[in-house]
Amino acid sequence: MSVAPDDGVVTVTAAWAPALERAVAADPVQVPAAGDWVVVVPVAGARTGAVERVLPRRTAVVRAQVARGSSYGQVLAANADVVAVAEGMAPDVDLARIERLLALAWSSGAEPYVVLTKADLPAEPDVLAAEVAEVAPGAPVLAVSALTGAGLEPLRDRLRGGATVALVGASGAGKSTLLNALVGGDVMSTRALRVDGKGRHTTVTRELHLVPGGGAVLDTPGLRTIGLAGEEALDDVFAEIEDLASRCRFADCAHRTEPGCAVLAAVEDGTLPQRRLDSHRKLLRELEHQAARVDSRLRAELTGRARVQQRAYRRYPLRP
Numbered sequence: 007m008s009v010a011p012d013d014g015v016v017t018v019t020a021a022w023a024p025a026l027e028r029a030v031a032a033d034p035v036q037v038p039a040a041g042d043w044v045v046v047v048p049v050a051g052a053r054t055g056a057v058e059r060v061l062p063r064r065t066a067v068v069r070a071q072v073a074r075g076s077s078y079g080q081v082l083a084a085n086a087d088v089v090a091v092a093e094g095m096a097p098d099v100d101l102a103r104i105e106r107l108l109a110l111a112w113s114s115g116a117e118p119y120v121v122l123t124k125a126d127l128p129a130e131p132d133v134l135a136a137e138v139a140e141v142a143p144g145a146p147v148l149a150v151s152a153l154t155g156a157g158l159e160p161l162r163d164r165l166r167g168g169a170t171v172a173l174v175g176a177s178g179a180g181k182s183t184l185l186n187a188l189v190g191g192d193v194m195s196t197r198a199l200r201v202d203g204k205g206r207h208t209t210v211t212r213e214l215h216l217v218p219g220g221g222a223v224l225d226t227p228g229l230r231t232i233g234l235a236g237e238e239a240l241d242d243v244f245a246e247i248e249d250l251a252s253r254c255r256f257a258d259c260a261h262r263t264e265p266g267c268a269v270l271a272a273v274e275d276g277t278l279p280q281r282r283l284d285s286h287r288k289l290l291r292e293l294e295h296q297a298a299r300v301d302s303r304l305r306a307e308l309t310g311r312a313r314v315q316q317r318a319y320r321r322y323p324l325r326p
């Protein structure tokens with residue numbers, strides 16, 4: 007783990023202190039993540055330290071841990087002001103992936119953006135951007151090219167204002183290339199896509215880089231699986247469906263067969279794409295499953311916690 011101390015120049019290596027190990031044992035979300043502020047206690051006579059504590063996060067992008075069926079979350083980026091969902095305009099745009107990542111972005115507490123990269127490739131980037139804006143209510147949608155520099159100004163503006171911009175998205179979306187363009191140097195290595203268009207996971211670490219004119223950009227490795235952590239609210243992601251739902255005849259309308267359903271009526275008259283409703287249902291179902299996992303773990307923990315704590319304290323007795 008690398009930590010940039012106050013002067014922002016020296017990098018110290020740091021190991022987890024027992025106190026932090028204890029915290030992580032109780033809740034893996036306490037694992038220090040890129041963007042975290044931590045308390046480091048220096049080790050005398052060495053350029054190393056021990057990370058005692060992770061300070062409370064202002065915002066956090068959390069996904070479900072990769073292990074199938076895990077009820078724990080993993081922090082991808084901490085304390086970002088803007089979470090930019092990066093999606094390449096070429097070879098194609100995956101709307102469902104954008105919606106899924108927006109769920110993480112909205113629930114992070116940061117401002118969600120959609121950044122459509124490689125805008126130099128499609129014939130009509132503006133048409134494509136307008137299409138994506140339909141699935142991203144409330145989030146600015148930018149069409150950018152790291153190659154030509156087009157469309158980067160809104161992000162540069164936020165950075166000049168001191169914001170930290172976290173980039174999340176599939177492998178090969180162009181996150182590291184975008185970071186390099188914003189930072190103005192070759193700080194992250196990038197790599198061409200395979201011929202089949204699938205990314206190769208060039209970036210394997212989460213890194214935060216300071217931008218010379220102010221602000222910081224946080225790069226993350228491309229995500230293959232983006233599991234919802236179970237705490238997201240989809241209301242923001244599907245704001246127009248929420249809006250329609252408030253006009254359904256029944257307050258508990260499931261928008262399936264109910265009479266007087268404003269959502270189904272909107273699908274019927276073509277104002278709401280069926281794909282959008284399907285996507286909402288799919289994420290909602292996934293969310294409910296994950297929330298149930300978290301619930302049953304929390305119940306089990308209430309009974310098991312005392313035991314776990316006893317073990318941890320035996321291993322790392324608190325010094326007086």
Ligand SMILES: Nc1nc2c(ncn2[C@@H]2O[C@H](COP(=O)(O)OP(=O)(O)OP(=O)(O)O)[C@@H](O)[C@H]2O)c(=O)[nH]1
Pocket residue numbers: 123124125126127150151152153154175176177178179180181182183184195196197198199205206207208209210226227228229
């Ligand atoms: N034409 C064009 N190509 C781009 C642009 N941005 C990125 N690329 C290309 O897309 C490929 C993937 O870029 P990366 O920046 O490595 O993608 P990444 O999202 O960081 O991928 P991972 O690190 O695997 O998550 C590289 O070949 C880049 O040169 C762009 O604006 N225009």
Ligand SMILES: [Mg+2]
Pocket residue numbers: 181182183194195196208209225226227228
């Ligand atoms: Mg990368």
Ligand SMILES: [Zn+2]
Pocket residue numbers: 251254255259260261262264266267268269270
């Ligand atoms: Zn309804």
